[in-house]
Amino acid sequence: MSAALEEAEIGPLEEQYRRSAAFRAASDQTRVTPTHWHIAVANGLGWGFDGMDGVIFALASPLIIKEFRLSVPEYRSGLQLALLVGIAGMYAWPWLADRYGRRGLLAINIALFSLMMPLLAICQTWAWFVAIRCVVNFSLNGEWSLGSMLVAETWPARLRGRVIGINRGTWCFGAALAGVIATWIIADFGWRLAFAVPAVVAAVAVYVRAKCPESPYWVRLQDRKRRIAQRQSRGQILSAEDSAWVAKAQRIPLRQLFLPDMRRNTAVATFIACCSTTIYGTVGGWMPLYLAQERHWSTSTYGQFYIWWGLVGFLGLLASGWISDRFGRRPAFFVMLAEGAVFITLWVFATTNLELWIFGLLWSIGFLGFWGPSMILTAEIYPTRIRGAGNGFSWSIAWLFGFVLWPFLAVGLQQRTGSFAAAFLLIPAAMACMALGVWWFTPEHAGRDLDQIAL
Template sequence: MDAVAEPGPIGPLEQEYRRSPAFRAVADGDTVTRTHWHIAVANGLGWGFDGMDGVIFALASPLIIKDFGLTVPEYRTGLQIALLIGIAGMYVWPWLADRYGRRTLLALNIAMFSLMMPLLSVTYSWPLFVALRSGVNFALNGEWSLGSMLVAETWPARLRGRVIGINRGTWCFGAALAGVIATWVIATYGWRIAFAVPAVVALIGVYVRAKCPESPYWVRLQDRKHRIGQAQARGQLLSAEDRDWVAKTRNRQLTQLFLPDMRRKTAIATFIACCSTTIYGTVGGWMPLYLAQERHWATATYGKFYIAWGLVGFLGLLLSGWISDRFGRRPAFYVMLAQGAVFITLWVFATTDLELWVYGLLWSIGFLGFWGPSMVLTAEIFPTRIRGAGNGFAWSVAWLFGFVLWPFVAVGLQQSTGSFAAAFLLIPVAMAFMAAGVWWFTPEYAGKELDQISL
């Protein structure tokens, strides 16, 4: 039976939450209910439009560079400033979720990044554009951890990898939708009109609040804090387990990540996250520019490519989620990383447009598929008391490394060689490095309850 929290009497906060049928549906037993599907759909929609917003930036980059009269290094610098500020959101949102709950923060996060995107469409100053994009990134980045945590803490353990993988896969549909927008909106009407589209996404925040309950893990954690606080106030002797828990929680959340029992897990999660962003950041942000400037594809052409690329990439996340639950997280990493490394190498050396299409669509399977076990592992490896802080730390460090610092290497190679090909060939090397790290250091949590993984 898939119990979802620590054993013990129902606390006052949980009693209040249990008035909601939706909360009871995810708090009791392992039966998948309509409420579980609401959570998965809400998270999937959030990821989908996260992908749409993010990829629109990449697809519009050649036009933005031209519109503002920028060089590639100037554009990279502005991009990195926005990414650097956005890193704060990567940590702050899940950190707040440890204090105020998963559901409320997820709804607020989706509404914020959706409503801020249209402001960019009326911006004609490059510094102001960078400032506003920094705000979008700050809001957008919270989706990475918030949605995955809510799914991990509500869905049965036997399905956790599959559901998070599929949810992460809806990012691909968002990327494909961005391709549609690039092909039929940006190519015809310009990038500014396209940036106004995401305003409608804010309605997902309303859906989250209306249909998704709070995480039972988080609710029971608050009741545990309350129970221990009352016992201490009355001078009662705590159990050995509670004393150990209190000793850990006296430290700040960030400090708890580096206590003896958590150092290895923090290092593993950060390694997985850093490899993920480095692999994606090398080609994800620069592929449209590469196809436009070096392969001479028109905006509509690479927009259509992104439609197919995103849809085919979903198959990788669907497959990796199934492998994660059926055979384990590590096999899912191995299969996806190996497949992506082979076909992206062939893609870089492609000489015809047909080869670019075929190899490009094939490498999207592994290139996007390995994100499934990445998001599952970082969502499940930390205990509930610091799950948000742990996710925030791992992914904020990863963003700093993969999206802010590593682009200096990618663009530096492009500037010195005249092509992004050399930078793209580093991706198979990074994939092999990630697979080796998974082999040597990563634990296997397939099918385990969150409280079996870490207390």
């Protein structure tokens, strides 16, 4: 910890928290303790079930469109309405985490989206389906930043990239589990039963509350705020460092993101997030419909494909996390983006089912792998006082651009050409643009303490 956050004596709130052995363990940056593993497992489970819930929507989309007698544009519009509400959750959850802490909100978040999913199974109209999905999206989207922040603020800096990458990789296991559900539940019993399965995920919230302590960075930040407020109330002179900090911290969080010393960080994080959602949203959101309508795959066939697509994609996130810590964030981006761009191009031009399988599984490595350094960078680039607000802002803008606005272009191309192939071919170009942006603008933070990155 920097001197700015830690005085010779521990603050009263940290002293209270340090009565917990788990908090003391999480504060230890010299070794990996069982508590660190509990935090990683809890975040990994959250990501895994986030992947399961999200992919279930995509896998069930052909059946939902058929049951509610929707056109693709009508389905897209309902989807985008729910995404717009989800964007509010994308900002609200991490903003609340800056005010009230990481752990408790993460537990509430996981419980809420897990318990809301089954309500979709009983919706009888498209309007009700969209309304419930709005609530699901609002709660589901908070997990993105809450878990990553808690891991980033507890795990040793030398392993931060690896563990966040692996945690993000558990999304792939969730996607694979969704494939299992599609193959053996949706295909045989329909999509409604599949939407009832995530209710069991609420138990993860109990695990978070029982085994995961609060972030030491957040606790020390509260002590610093209290210490400065007490000195000001007594008329004492603040140090130059504290005075500079107060001048920033007293502004509302959104304004702090655009102060002179933060503009570049905010721009970089938002650029990375926008590229991530644009790349994923184009293919990830429409691939099941493409395979069903244009490649004539059955629900069970593309469900099986998703099982292996998710499992193979985990290798990309595992590799990108290791590369991020060993060689840096930039090389991890470059390797994953290049691999994904090559094989997704080959996949679009595939003429046989065997080629669809081979190239599809291969492009999942880079297509999912680049999310590792994306989540690492957005979790570490903001200072603790606005880490939640910064994450919320970057990913909210990204959600709006990549999942709400960009689909108009993707679906428009599909309607004009009669195929999603043209939209999918935009992805290699988007990956190249992201790589150039990383090369020119992205800072390198591998192995650095969070307080050395942004104060």
